[in-house]
Amino acid sequence: MSSANRQPKDFGFGEEETMLRDSARRLLSDAAGVETLRRTVAPDHTAAYESETQPAPWDEALWRKMVGLGWTAVAATEDAGGAAMKMVAVAALAEEAGRAALPSPLIATLLATRVLGKAAGAGAIAAAERIVAGTATSLAITDKRGSWEPGDTSVAARATDYGYELDGSAYFVQDARKAGQFIVSARVKGDVGGGGISDGAGGLGLFRVDATQPGLEIIPDQIVDLTRDQAHLELGGVEVAADCVIAAPGEGEQVLAAATADMLTIVAADMCGAAEWQLQTTVEYARVRTQFDRPLGFFQAVKHPLVNMMIDIDRARSLVYNAACACDSEPEQAERYARMAKAAASDAAAFCSSRSVQLHGGIGFTWECDVHLWFKRQLHNQVYLGDAAYQRAKLADLIDRD
Amino acid sequence: MESRPSCTVDHIQNLQHLQHLQHLRSLAPIQALWPIGFVALGRFGHSTFIAGRPPRPSTARRVLQIMTKKKDTAEQAEFRRYATAWLAENAPGPPPHRIPEISIEVVEEELKDYLVDWQSQCYDAGMVGADYPSEYGGGGHDGFQAVANQEMGRARTPYMINVVGLNMAAPTILQHGTEEQKRRYIKPILSAEEIWCQGFSEPNAGSDLASLTASAVRDGDTWTINGHKVWTSLAHFAKWMIMMCRTDTQVKHAGITYFLVPIADTPGVTVRPLIKITGQSGFNEVLFDDVVVDDAARLDEVGKGWDVAMTTLLHERGAAESAGGGGNHRLEERVHALIALAKRTPRGAGTAWDDAAIRDRIVQLVIRAEGIKQNGRRARVEALCDDPMRLPLQMKVLISELMQDLSALGVEIAGAHSTLYVGDPNAPDEAEWPLSFMNSFGMTIAAGTSEVQRNILGERILGLAKSK
Ligand SMILES: Cc1cc2nc3c(=O)[nH]c(=O)nc-3n(C[C@H](O)[C@H](O)[C@H](O)COP(=O)(O)OP(=O)(O)OC[C@H]3O[C@@H](n4cnc5c(N)ncnc54)[C@H](O)[C@@H]3O)c2cc1C
Numbered sequence: 001m002s003s004a005n006r007q008p009k010d011f012g013f014g015e016e017e018t019m020l021r022d023s024a025r026r027l028l029s030d031a032a033g034v035e036t037l038r039r040t041v042a043p044d045h046t047a048a049y050e051s052e053t054q055p056a057p058w059d060e061a062l063w064r065k066m067v068g069l070g071w072t073a074v075a076a077t078e079d080a081g082g083a084a085m086k087m088v089a090v091a092a093l094a095e096e097a098g099r100a101a102l103p104s105p106l107i108a109t110l111l112a113t114r115v116l117g118k119a120a121g122a123g124a125i126a127a128a129e130r131i132v133a134g135t136a137t138s139l140a141i142t143d144k145r146g147s148w149e150p151g152d153t154s155v156a157a158r159a160t161d162y163g164y165e166l167d168g169s170a171y172f173v174q175d176a177r178k179a180g181q182f183i184v185s186a187r188v189k190g191d192v193g194g195g196g197i198s199d200g201a202g203g204l205g206l207f208r209v210d211a212t213q214p215g216l217e218i219i220p221d222q223i224v225d226l227t228r229d230q231a232h233l234e235l236g237g238v239e240v241a242a243d244c245v246i247a248a249p250g251e252g253e254q255v256l257a258a259a260t261a262d263m264l265t266i267v268a269a270d271m272c273g274a275a276e277w278q279l280q281t282t283v284e285y286a287r288v289r290t291q292f293d294r295p296l297g298f299f300q301a302v303k304h305p306l307v308n309m310m311i312d313i314d315r316a317r318s319l320v321y322n323a324a325c326a327c328d329s330e331p332e333q334a335e336r337y338a339r340m341a342k343a344a345a346s347d348a349a350a351f352c353s354s355r356s357v358q359l360h361g362g363i364g365f366t367w368e369c370d371v372h373l374w375f376k377r378q379l380h381n382q383v384y385l386g387d388a389a390y391q392r393a394k395l396a397d398l399i400d401r402d
Numbered sequence: 403m404e405s406r407p408s409c410t411v412d413h414i415q416n417l418q419h420l421q422h423l424q425h426l427r428s429l430a431p432i433q434a435l436w437p438i439g440f441v442a443l444g445r446f447g448h449s450t451f452i453a454g455r456p457p458r459p460s461t462a463r464r465v466l467q468i469m470t471k472k473k474d475t476a477e478q479a480e481f482r483r484y485a486t487a488w489l490a491e492n493a494p495g496p497p498p499h500r501i502p503e504i505s506i507e508v509v510e511e512e513l514k515d516y517l518v519d520w521q522s523q524c525y526d527a528g529m530v531g532a533d534y535p536s537e538y539g540g541g542g543h544d545g546f547q548a549v550a551n552q553e554m555g556r557a558r559t560p561y562m563i564n565v566v567g568l569n570m571a572a573p574t575i576l577q578h579g580t581e582e583q584k585r586r587y588i589k590p591i592l593s594a595e596e597i598w599c600q601g602f603s604e605p606n607a608g609s610d611l612a613s614l615t616a617s618a619v620r621d622g623d624t625w626t627i628n629g630h631k632v633w634t635s636l637a638h639f640a641k642w643m644i645m646m647c648r649t650d651t652q653v654k655h656a657g658i659t660y661f662l663v664p665i666a667d668t669p670g671v672t673v674r675p676l677i678k679i680t681g682q683s684g685f686n687e688v689l690f691d692d693v694v695v696d697d698a699a700r701l702d703e704v705g706k707g708w709d710v711a712m713t714t715l716l717h718e719r720g721a722a723e724s725a726g727g728g729g730n731h732r733l734e735e736r737v738h739a740l741i742a743l744a745k746r747t748p749r750g751a752g753t754a755w756d757d758a759a760i761r762d763r764i765v766q767l768v769i770r771a772e773g774i775k776q777n778g779r780r781a782r783v784e785a786l787c788d789d790p791m792r793l794p795l796q797m798k799v800l801i802s803e804l805m806q807d808l809s810a811l812g813v814e815i816a817g818a819h820s821t822l823y824v825g826d827p828n829a830p831d832e833a834e835w836p837l838s839f840m841n842s843f844g845m846t847i848a849a850g851t852s853e854v855q856r857n858i859l860g861e862r863i864l865g866l867a868k869s870k
Contacts, residue, residue, distance in 0.1 A: 011786070017785070283866065287866060295866070304856045308856075310863065311859075315769075316773075318777045319773055344769055344773060392762050392765040393758070
């Protein structure tokens with residue numbers, strides 16, 4: 001709670017950031033409006049949830065346009081040809097993606113970009129350069145249990161003559177079927193062979209793996225959220241050349257820890273944007289739908305929860321910009337603020353989702369009503385990277401260190 | 403999709419009017435985090451007067467400029483240096499009694515004297531009334547008060563005792579008073595020479611304030627006042643009352659007139675303490691029995707009282723400024739005190755802080771406190787606010803409800819010891835937790851209840867249908 005003395009009063013959110021945000025809002029409302037979204041991801045309920053054939057539909061032309069506008073460069077460092085914009089700009093972009101419930105690998109790619117930015121070395125820069133050029137990228141850093149601890153992985157790395165060989169599986173990989181490359185976390189196992197490294201033994205490393213690489217199998221999960229896809233990766237003897245090492249064994253955990261605040265902030269920003277859509281859409285309904293000769297919003301049992309949605313959203317949004325600003329200018333406080341932001345955003349999302357369905361009544365319970373698309377995206381983001389209670393437990397640990 | 407509700411013309415006009423009034427509020431020195439820092443705009447939720455106000459675009463723009471201003475001007479920077487140095491030199495010694503959370507709770511004479519003394523020193527040093535015109539006793543500056551507020555907040559000096567005078571009476575008189583009234587009343591308000599109270603609420607007029615019945619009947623150059631005001635904070639110290647009276651029983655809002663009434667040693671006025679839920683005295687009831695005042699006591703025109711009161715009540719509200727400006731340290735202190743309590747309260751093999759369930763709930767409050775602070779910060783960043791009033795209008799609800807939940811959790815953590823009350827030597831933190839829990843309802847009720855605040859937010863910001 002220490003006052004953000006070192007942070008600029010205005011979060012560092014200036015003209016450039018505003019321009020990016022406004023142009024994103026414009027593009028997405030033109031090219032990724034709710035009609036388009038519905039047509040793309042939820043044309044009918046059978047296709048959406050049919051096992052194995054569950055599509056991961058997205059607008060690839062729009063992705064190329066976004067790349068052309070530099071959105072994949074926004075979060076990348078200059079040495080990778082990126083724009084190195086502030087985290088407040090990245091947060092604003094994520095917020096717009098959430099508002100549109102955008103089916104796109106943008107968020108996954110932004111997360112990966114921030115991770116790469118924390119790793120020094122040619123492998124990280126090369127991977128980031130590909131992102132800037134338009135390669136969608138996703139993190140494969142979660143084990144089967146779904147642990148969000150950066151040190152946990154169920155992929156093993158074995159040093160070889162040419163680099164490493166990866167074996168095992170990675171779970172909860174976001175937008176896996178849209179990604180061109182993955183950043184895989186793997187732990188070096190005891191037996192170090194060939195000309196391998198010995199002092200990194202047992203350490204966690206980060207490795208770039210191409211989506212088309214031999215030995216990699218992408219197995220789609222059947223998921224609730226229709227605005228993204230998820231998969232688990234099976235890696236059987238996947239070869240990683242030395243120049244594809246992003247963080248050498250022993251350094252990976254630190255890199256992931258350093259990027260934690262950025263990752264949480266981006267996901268929280270997405271949730272804030274989505275929650276604002278839920279609020280405005282439900283408010284609009286409460287203004288036009290009439291029962292007992294009054295618009296629904298006249299009744300305080302409707303009015304007050306809508307106000308509470310707004311209150312929750314505003315808290316989360318203020319905390320997101322504070323966290324983003326800390327990533328830029330007060331990094332030692334960033335994790336603390338980001339955990340606050342993610343906790344507040346997860347709670348806000350849960351409340352906004354529940355009220356957006358409830359206050360629409362019967363229609364809100366149907367496939368036809370668009371609120372379900374945001375409801376499901378929020379449900380996914382609520383747990384992704386750790387739910388509110390998890391963030392609060394982590395925050396309590398940080399308070400203990402005060 | 404639309405990112406904002408489409409606004410009705412009335413809605414927009416209301417907001418512009420609010421912005422104008424918010425600017426006036428920036429004249430006031432910073433106040434404790436509390437009701438009276440925050441307004442009962444609440445009670446105007448259904449006013450037809452608000453909707454009828456003409457828009458004032460130029461003022462609205464000015465307010466936005468003020469709210470989004472980032473850097474000190476050269477004059478402000480110099481004044482800031484002066485203020486910091488002055489506060490370092492002159493911060494007062496310890497008070498004779500524990501200072502209550504909010505100034506309207508002050509009841510001890512000695513504590514009052516201590517606080518009056520402090521305010522008058524601040525006034526002499528130019529830290530209070532800095533932006534009021536010099537002909538009315540102010541400093542005649544522009545944008546100095548905000549600096550003084552920030553520095554006082556940072557120095558954690560005591561609050562101003564004349565809170566009703568500074569936050570409500572003075573700006574209302576400045577806007578609606580005659581030249582004579584401005585010259586007579588404003589200076590002694592700034593210097594705390596004369597304490598003011600607010601006589602709006604009555605036994606049968608609270609949230610629905612316009613239903614008030616205290617009457618003023620004209621007889622040539624004088625008015626005769628009869629009626630019963632309740633919950634009148636600070637009336638026990640006050641020399642003057644800002645008062646709404648009914649001057650016409652045929653119309654509701656347009657039948658109200660605003661007066662500046664002397665209540666100390668005035669024949670026919672009785673001030674009686676009302677005992678709060680805590681068992682302590684705090685506010686009062688004030689009875690008027692054929693009290694005769696001069697027509698010069700009337701503020702603005704007959705029948706304009708509701709309109710005038712709007713100015714008053716808008717100043718009662720803590721806008722972005724109270725959160726952004728340093729008044730927030732009280733919230734942080736409360737949060738720290740709660741964590742400290744948990745860390746030293748035994749639970750099972752360890753302490754309450756080691757209990758995951760308790761930790762979780764404390765951290766929820768930590769996050770809410772930080773959220774309030776960051777809302778205050780974001781309210782000043784135009785690009786991150788869709789609607790300039792959306793954050794400021796939430797402040798009162800956020801702060802009062804957080805204070806309530808905080809003390810409730812303190813009571814819970816203190817466990818069996820929370821049964822011990824003021825005076826018991828074994829009460830943790832001198833019974834602070836049960837005491838402030840009870841007092842916290844003052845915050846969620848006064849100055850527009852939480853329910854009424856939510857009506858306002860729903861109607862003004864979200865554009866939902868009016869409840870009444
Ligand atoms: C500590 C304290 C100090 C005060 N100081 C002053 C002072 O100095 N001067 C002064 O004039 N007044 C003062 N007040 C009075 C205060 O402004 C009123 O108490 C407040 O406006 C509520 O009015 P009421 O008490 O009549 O409650 P009521 O209006 O009768 O409300 C009772 C309950 O009904 C709810 N309610 C009422 N209307 C609605 C509605 N439309 N929608 C939903 N719920 C509704 C309220 O929220 C509340 O829960 C003070 C009050 C307190 C507690």
